Amino acid sequence: MLLNTLLDELSGRGSGTEAARQERYNWLEQLRCTNPQAAESGPMAGIPGHHWYRLPQALDVAGQQTDLLVGTLNAQYLVFAGRHAAAFAAELGLQYDANNRIDRPGGLDELLDAYEEQADGSWTTVPAGPPAPPLAGWDDVYFRVRDLSDGKAIQSVTTIAYESSRFPGYTLLGTTLVGAGAIAHDDETAQYLQQIFADWAIQRDCAATCPVSSTPWPHAPRQVPPETFGTAFDFGRNLVYLDALLAAYGRAQAQAERDGGDSAYWACAAASTAYQVFSLRYTAGLPLPDVEPALEAAIAACETARAALAAAYDDESLPAFDFEQLTDYARTLQLLGASLLFGRPDLAARLAALQTAFDGEDGVYEALLSAIDPQRPAVDEWYFAEPYTALYDCLEDGEPAQQLEHLQRYLAGWHTALVREDWFNGHLRAQGLGGYYGLWAFEAAAVAKRLGLKSSDLAHWVMPPAP
Helix, strand or coil: CHHHHHHHHHCCCCCCCHHHHHHHHHHHHCCEECCHHHCCCCCCCCCCCCEEEEEEEEEEECCEEEEEEEECCCEEEEEEECCCHHHHHHHHCCEECCCCCCCCCCCCHHHHCCCCCCCCCCCCCCCCCCCCCCCCCCEEEEEEEEECCCCCEECEEEEEEEEECCCCCEEEEEEECCCCCCEECCHHHHHHHHHHHHHHHHHHHHHHCCCCCCCCCCCCCCCCCCCECCECCCHHHHHHHHHHHHHHHHHHHHHHHHHCCCHHHHHHHHHHHHHHHHHHHHHCCCCHHHHHHHHHHHHHHHHHHHHHHHHHHCCCCCCCCCCCCHHHHHHHHHHHHHHHHCCCHHHHHHHHHCCHHHCCCCHHHHHHHCCCCCCCCCCCCCCCCCCHHHHHHHHHCCCHHHHHHHHHHHHHHHHHHHCCCCCCCHHHCCCCCCCCCCCCCHHHHHHHHHHCCCHHHHCCCCCCCCC
């Protein structure tokens, strides 16, 4: 009986009463074991866990069996030999975490060390030392969140199936502990969580309509993420997915406007996705005439999002992007850089019109805009030192040799400085759907074009080829 209820909880089918959970906890305490495979040199060393348990009987999920359980501070996971996350997802109705929103056991940061910037600009190599697994640096999570809020407290339980290069050859299946992270109920938080859950449902439904491409991608990509298990990134499928997602967000926004809901949430989601559509079209190698309309659509989506935010907060001065947030700041410079790189000063001006709240506050932003408006103010401070100090120095220096050195330094530090932003590192997710759309320092290419610097001296994987 305890085994059955444990399986129900770990697979997300049910959680039982508080008394039942306490009974299972006391029972598991008697089943603790020492797992030699989890020692520092063992094959399970990468699986984070404070306690290991051997169950008296193997549990079966999707035809796979295990009697090994690992517990962390706030979660427990069954440990299966082999790669079964996709099969578990199909059996349990889990969806792929395309946007890196679900907490991994032990977090994602440990994976980042697998990617060390090299002098030649490569980004798939691993640090020197003991031989690393051949596919170091990837992780895949499938998940489902059950809302357990009761009007008094807001809480949920997340089921995940997890594979990672930190423990190749194994799959974790489990849940966060029920009750962990419960917060006092308030209507605003509850509404926001309902939107998050609805957003995940939209992503799941859009993914279900996008089968794997049956033919090779016909264009030469401008950037390609590392292959995982010998499978090339599916550009065609991902483009279809992002187009479907963008359309779905548009419908959700229209419905929210009719129902008096929070249309700003969906407008902002659409703006983020519109940038991804543009970036992936560029990354995938589509001809530039087919890419430029997507850039214009991304700027238009930002205008729509800003209007929705202004209406929601009754404040016409609100910007589309908050420069105090690194993610927003970086995205603004990417869009501004892309507009300048594509020779579209009209789009750059439209973007600037969305950010008047920050006029005269950031030296990098003002220096970039001075390319279309020489009357922009000169400012000698900016919001984020890394990596943007090097870009500011490049724009301020009058010597070509020094400009080149500053821009090379900027490119070398760009990914490292931004790698933990939630819209980065899609290339770490092996399944890839929606997670990767290209990582580009468009602002660097715009500066190089403006200063007449040779592209051959600035070869780097985040440096966009000049149109």
